[in-house]
Structure formats: C-alpha cells, structure tokens
Amino acid sequence: MHCPFCRHTDSRVMDSRATDDGSSIRRRRQCPECGRRFTTVETASLSVVKRSGATEPFSRAKVLVGVRKACQGRPVTEDDLALLAQRVEETIRSQGSAEIDAHEVGLAVLEPLRELDEVAYLRFASVYQAFDSLEDFESAITLLRAERDALGEEPQGRMPAGNAGSDAAGPS
Numbered sequence: 001m002h003c004p005f006c007r008h009t010d011s012r013v014m015d016s017r018a019t020d021d022g023s024s025i026r027r028r029r030q031c032p033e034c035g036r037r038f039t040t041v042e043t044a045s046l047s048v049v050k051r052s053g054a055t056e057p058f059s060r061a062k063v064l065v066g067v068r069k070a071c072q073g074r075p076v077t078e079d080d081l082a083l084l085a086q087r088v089e090e091t092i093r094s095q096g097s098a099e100i101d102a103h104e105v106g107l108a109v110l111e112p113l114r115e116l117d118e119v120a121y122l123r124f125a126s127v128y129q130a131f132d133s134l135e136d137f138e139s140a141i142t143l144l145r146a147e148r149d150a151l152g153e154e155p156q157g158r159m160p161a162g163n164a165g166s167d168a169a170g171p172s
C-alpha cells in the first residue's frame, strides 16, 4: 500500500480491527519513509453485473440516481436517501456473494423505499418493473393496500359481523 503523503511504495500495518458488524477491517498504517500515519479500510469487493454482462463496482451513488428521481417532490430528505442506500448495501452484502445482478439491486431498493414513501415506491417500481398499463399500477396498489392491512394499519370498511339490529326498528 502506497503512502498517500510521499508515495513511498510500502507501509507498515500498526493495528487492524474489524468494524462492529464485521463487514470491513480498518488498518492503521505508518510510512517507513516519512513516518506519517494513515488508515485504510478493507471491504470485500462487491460487483454488479449489468444486463450487458459487464461488471462494475457496487456504488451507493448509482443506487441513489434512480431513487432520487422517484422521490422528486416527495417529503424525503437527503438523510433518508443516504440511509436507504446504506440499507440496500447491507441487504446485498448480507447475501454473501461477491457478485450480484443489477436486477437484485433494484429488488433490494423496493422494500426500504416502500417504507420510506409509498408514492416514490410506486414510481420506482413502475420504471424498474416496466409497468406498461394502468392494470400494473392497480395491482401494485392493491398489493400495497393488502400489505398495509396485514400490518394492522387503519383497517377500513367492513364492520364486524353481528352488527344486526339496525334494521330491527322497521315495521315487520
């Protein structure tokens, strides 16, 4: 490892420690030439295989390009976006492969984006999953509603059965 100060071609590792989640290792290094110290962070490389077959390093910034577009005009902050990109990377890294399909990156975006903003989610899904009709939107929305209901949020309509009696006042 080059010294970033004097470009000396070697450096000495003084200390290595894994980050809390074990996903990377930080090393304190010292240059034997100029004596200055610096830190390097080592993570497993993660490549994204594009549809063309070409690979490129995973990049949170690239993930954010599509997501940011979907969030235009929505109450979503840069912090929200940074957190989302971090979750996406963590999800992908937790799968343990060094190479993933670009498609899987999109998949990993859907869940955290849905939690963040449902409208942005629909926009993103419509591009990512190539919606081409109103029916595609309808089924995505139906799915969103079903999942929202499953989470027990504002159950709508549908009074419980056994609500009889309201008609009982009528003449018989």
Ligand SMILES: [Zn+2]
Pocket (backbone or CB within 6 Å): 003, 004, 005, 006, 007, 008, 031, 032, 033, 034, 035, 036
């Ligand atoms: Zn140096």
